[in-house]
Amino acid sequence: MKRNTFVAALLLFIVGCTPQQSDQLTQQQKDQIKKEVKAAADSMMAKFERFDADGSIEYYWDSPDFTKLNVDGSQNDFQTQKKSMNNVKWLTAVKVPTVSEKITVVTKDVAICVREAKLEMSLKSGDRLTCDPFAYTLVFKNIGGQWKVILSHESGIINTEKAGKK
Amino acid sequence: MKRNIFVAALLIFFVGCSPQQSDQLNQQQKDQITNEVKAVVDSALARMQRLDGDGALQYYSPEMVAVGDSSIIDFQAYKKGWTDLPKSVATMKWTTTQCQCMVLTKDLAYSSLFGKAEMLMKSGDKITVDPQIYTSIFKRVGNQWKIIYEHGSGVPVIQKAGKK
Numbered sequence: 245m246k247r248n249t250f251v252a253a254l255l256l257f258i259v260g261c262t263p264q265q266s267d268q269l270t271q272q273q274k275d276q277i278k279k280e281v282k283a284a285a286d287s288m289m290a291k292f293e294r295f296d297a298d299g300s301i302e303y304y305w306d307s308p309d310f311t312k313l314n315v316d317g318s319q320n321d322f323q324t325q326k327k328s329m330n331n332v333k334w335l336t337a338v339k340v341p342t343v344s345e346k347i348t349v350v351t352k353d354v355a356i357c358v359r360e361a362k363l364e365m366s367l368k369s370g371d372r373l374t375c376d377p378f379a380y381t382l383v384f385k386n387i388g389g390q391w392k393v394i395l396s397h398e399s400g401i402i403n404t405e406k407a408g409k410k
Numbered sequence: 411m412k413r414n415i416f417v418a419a420l421l422i423f424f425v426g427c428s429p430q431q432s433d434q435l436n437q438q439q440k441d442q443i444t445n446e447v448k449a450v451v452d453s454a455l456a457r458m459q460r461l462d463g464d465g466a467l468q469y470y471s472p473e474m475v476a477v478g479d480s481s482i483i484d485f486q487a488y489k490k491g492w493t494d495l496p497k498s499v500a501t502m503k504w505t506t507t508q509c510q511c512m513v514l515t516k517d518l519a520y521s522s523l524f525g526k527a528e529m530l531m532k533s534g535d536k537i538t539v540d541p542q543i544y545t546s547i548f549k550r551v552g553n554q555w556k557i558i559y560e561h562g563s564g565v566p567v568i569q570k571a572g573k574k
Contacts, residue, residue: 309512311522317541317564319522346482348475348559354514356547356559358475358482377480381545381561383520395512395520397545399563400480 274349281347281355281384284391288382293338297329305385305392312396315375337366340378353386363400370407375400435516444511447519447548450555451509459502463492471549471556478562488560503528507541517550527564534571539564 269277284303291299304310304325312320320328332338343360350356359382363375378400384391435443450469457465467489474485483491508524526540542564548555 311510311512313522313543313545313563315563317524317543344482346475350518350547350549350558351515354518356475358477358559358561360480360482379477379480379482379561381477381559383547385514395522395545397477397522397543397561397563399477399561401565 269349269352273352277349277352277355278347281349281357281391282345284384285357285359285382288393289340292329293340295332295335295338297326297332301326301329303391303393304396305387305394307394310394313398315378315398315400315402334368335365336368337364339364343377355384355391357382357384363402372405372407373402374405375402435513439516440513443513443516443519447511447521447555448509450548450557451521451523451546454557455504455506459504461496461499461502463489463495467492469555469557470560471551471558474556474558474560476560476562498531498533499529500532501530504542518548519555520545520547536569536571537566538569539566 288300288303291297304312304322306322308321310322310325312325314320340361340363343362345357345359347358348356359380361378361380363373363378365373367373378398380399381395381397382393383395385394386392454466454469457463470485470488472485474488476483476485476488478488478491504525504527506523506525508522510522511519512521513519521544523544523546524541525543526538527542529537531537542562545559545561546557547559549558550556
């Protein structure tokens with residue numbers, strides 16, 4: 245009887261510890277994470293294109309550790325990013341069509357989404373800003389069941405097309 | 411007696427499981443990881459300036475993904491870039507302006523590196539990228555930190571040979 249109790253306790257130990265080995269994910273788990281991260285990235289960008297700053301900013305990590313590295317080499321913290329997304333009065337349209345994408349699952353709570361894209365912005369002045377190729381990295385972390393961008397890095401060269409010129 | 415064995419086994423369960431809660435790091439552990447990651451960054455930069463591609467590549471995982479010139483590339487393409495570099499570049503100088511490191515778990519961290527890259531080409535042209543920014547994601551593999559992801563950005567300014 246003593247032996248049985250000990251064996252049962254040992255089983256409890258093994259079973260109890262196993263789920264914490266989070267880095268060893270099955271292909272099914274990885275596919276599920278990729279699907280969730282892709283959905284988050286798609287939704288975030290769709291909201292950005294609709295000038296829904298409040299909806300888009302929901303996907304960013306509200307933390308002093310959040311960082312966004314911009315095309316011009318500048319850096320945004322969460323508050324600067326929020327302000328920048330709300331300051332779109334000078335824009336009439338923005339589009340960021342994806343050309344290709346790769347999602348890497350690092351752990352059960354961290355994934356990297358990188359996209360090759362095009363950036364097209366129409367300004368109220370009539371000018372047009374384009375960036376092609378444009379690439380952006382979104383590092384996602386699962387925080388409280390939601391995938392949040394903890395780090396973003398964008399790159400490309402912005403071209404300005406003045407109104408009335410081709 | 412049975413109760414004692416069960417209590418002992420429960421203790422083993424909790425003690426045995428505790429070390430796996432790796433996300434909860436104290437400041438000392440975070441500082442240690444930051445120092446290790448920054449040492450890798452410094453070492454890779456030193457090798458980059460010596461145009462020692464093989465030396466720099468030892469810090470990269472063969473499964474790495476990178477963004478260079480706004481394109482997604484794999485390790486083989488990245489390696490080729492390093493192999494081809496000494497064919498066209500005579501000297502390379504890197505000046506770090508800022509290096510931030512963020513620890514995610516005991517085995518995962520990332521760095522944001524800001525600096526100025528200056529290359530003197532064999533043609534005599536000079537290429538300056540200021541600022542040049544690298545985001546690198548590090549994963550501990552065994553006892554070594556390996557870069558599993560890198561995004562580099564910057565706008566190169568070319569000064570043609572013989573022009574000022």
